[in-house]
Structure formats: structure tokens, C-alpha cells
Amino acid sequence: MNKDSKILILGSGGLLGSAINRTLIKQGYTNILTPRHKKLNLLEKIEIEEYLKNEKPEYIFMIAGLVGGIQGNNTRPADFLYQNTMMILNVLEATKNNCPKAKILFPGSTCIYPKENPQPINEDRFQAGKLEETNKGYAVAKGAGVVACQLYRKQYGIDTICVMPTNLYGFNDNYDLENGHMIPTLIKKIILAKKNGDKKIVLWGTGNPRREALYSDDCAEAIIYLMNNYSSEQIINIGTGFDYSIKEIAEIIKSIANWDGEIKWDLSKPDGTFEKRTDIQRLKKIYPNFNPISLKDGVNKIINDEEQLKRILS
Numbered sequence: 001m002n003k004d005s006k007i008l009i010l011g012s013g014g015l016l017g018s019a020i021n022r023t024l025i026k027q028g029y030t031n032i033l034t035p036r037h038k039k040l041n042l043l044e045k046i047e048i049e050e051y052l053k054n055e056k057p058e059y060i061f062m063i064a065g066l067v068g069g070i071q072g073n074n075t076r077p078a079d080f081l082y083q084n085t086m087m088i089l090n091v092l093e094a095t096k097n098n099c100p101k102a103k104i105l106f107p108g109s110t111c112i113y114p115k116e117n118p119q120p121i122n123e124d125r126f127q128a129g130k131l132e133e134t135n136k137g138y139a140v141a142k143g144a145g146v147v148a149c150q151l152y153r154k155q156y157g158i159d160t161i162c163v164m165p166t167n168l169y170g171f172n173d174n175y176d177l178e179n180g181h182m183i184p185t186l187i188k189k190i191i192l193a194k195k196n197g198d199k200k201i202v203l204w205g206t207g208n209p210r211r212e213a214l215y216s217d218d219c220a221e222a223i224i225y226l227m228n229n230y231s232s233e234q235i236i237n238i239g240t241g242f243d244y245s246i247k248e249i250a251e252i253i254k255s256i257a258n259w260d261g262e263i264k265w266d267l268s269k270p271d272g273t274f275e276k277r278t279d280i281q282r283l284k285k286i287y288p289n290f291n292p293i294s295l296k297d298g299v300n301k302i303i304n305d306e307e308q309l310k311r312i313l314s
Contacts, residue, residue: 020220021034023217035051056099065142081138081140110212164237170302207246213295222287238283
């Protein structure tokens, strides 16, 4: 990408999309399109066709999607399947029809890997086994998006690349207690408990499953690097290569927030996949300088930022 290349970020208001926008601006890119949902509904094929016909971007970060945690995936599995599948298919078809020379980057998710995996999980595990039931709709949709990108590359020559980010957290996260992911939900519950003077919170499951935690701006840097330096149908994991138990993550957040209450675990609630640590050897071969910050440093950045604290407490 040149600094004045026309770059389109679909999903620029979310966690990863906003991180990509911030990082592109820091790196000196000057021609960035960031249409929001009210201006461009990706579920409406006519809208995305017209938008790409008029704008003709050279690079497209297809980050938009319906996302959520275990509860959201359990209660709205068909919505997660339909919306995420239709959005990427509409974008690919509109790109083929209106700006076929554009390069597209599409993020899947490590949840598209089978429920049972050797650890760490390498990219060849895609489509190699049964999925975790608690997020099947989302996982199937993201997997369909990856396959669609590969097939549009094969049949139409669209330069598509697919990445598999691990669990992300960072600025502009979704702190909704019903639909948020694990790390922002933990942050909000602990911050609220401290604010309200509560001495106990209850979290789902046993706390024993292990999760990676990647700061969104670090993921954005890797994604921009790959957009500039990678072109292949092979998917690329983006992670840290190490993980924590959910109990350990909760204790790290509790310590940084300086909350002295007790964490109880509701064993009647599901744990989800026990472990899904990513193998990032392929990424490190392409981007050897990739060096994400620690969970402690990332949570510190969030909790000590006035605007993010307002977002958490809103």
C-alpha cells in the first residue's frame, strides 16, 4: 500500500476495525474510508455494489461482523450464521463486479478450528474436526468466509488473504455484559464491582479453560503488515503463542484494577473449548519482528485511559 492508496475499512467502529484505522493513521496513510453501518449496510447487496462502484478502493479490510461471547452465540446462533456469511459474500461479489483489482483482507477467528486440537493449533487444523457447539453459527460463517475468499481467488483472481486472530481486547471493545467477549466482560464486572463497593462477583464455568489474549493494536499492526507483504490462499494465525487460564486472566485484571473482592465460579455454566493456543510460526516467518505486549500492559492501557473507563462504566 502507498501512503495515499485508497483504503476501505468495513467495520471501522469496532474493536479491530478501529485499531486498524488508528494504526494506519499512525503509519502515515492518508486516504482511508470508514463508512459506518448507517451509511453502508453490508447485508444489503445493492448498497455495497453501489458503494464499491463509486469509490473503487484499492485495499479492503473486511472486518465487519456480528460478534459476541458464549451467551450471545447460544441465544442467536442463526443470526450469527446468516449475517456473517452474507456480509462477506456480498463484499466478495461486489468487489468482483466493481473493483476486481482490489486486495481484500478477511479475518476469521480461532473458533473456526475444531473443538479438539493438538496444542498449539496450526492453520492446517481448519476443517479437520467437529466444532464447539457454543459458537457453531459464528464458526461456520467465518469458515464459509475463508473458503469463499479462497474460491474467489481461484476463480476470479481476486487477491484475498485470510487471517485467524486469537482472542482480542483493547480500546473500543464491547463491554456489554450479555454479548461481550470474555476479557472485556471480566474487565467490566471487576471495574463495576470496585465502583459499587461489591465484595463478590460470579463468573461462568470453572475458570480452568485457557485463552490467549492479544491487544487489538498489536493485531492491527500484524494485519497491516500482511496486507503489505503477503498474498496466498493459506490462512495465517495471529496470536501470542502463549495463554492463561481464565482464572489467571481474572486475577490479573483484579490486581490491575486494585479490587480486593472475591471471585466465585458458577459451575452450572459452560466453559466452552478448553484450550486453543495458536501456532504462530507461519506469521513469525513472514513478520519476524512481531512482538505483542503482555496482558498486564494491555489491561493497564485500558483501565488507565479516561475515555475507555467511561466506555466501560457506561
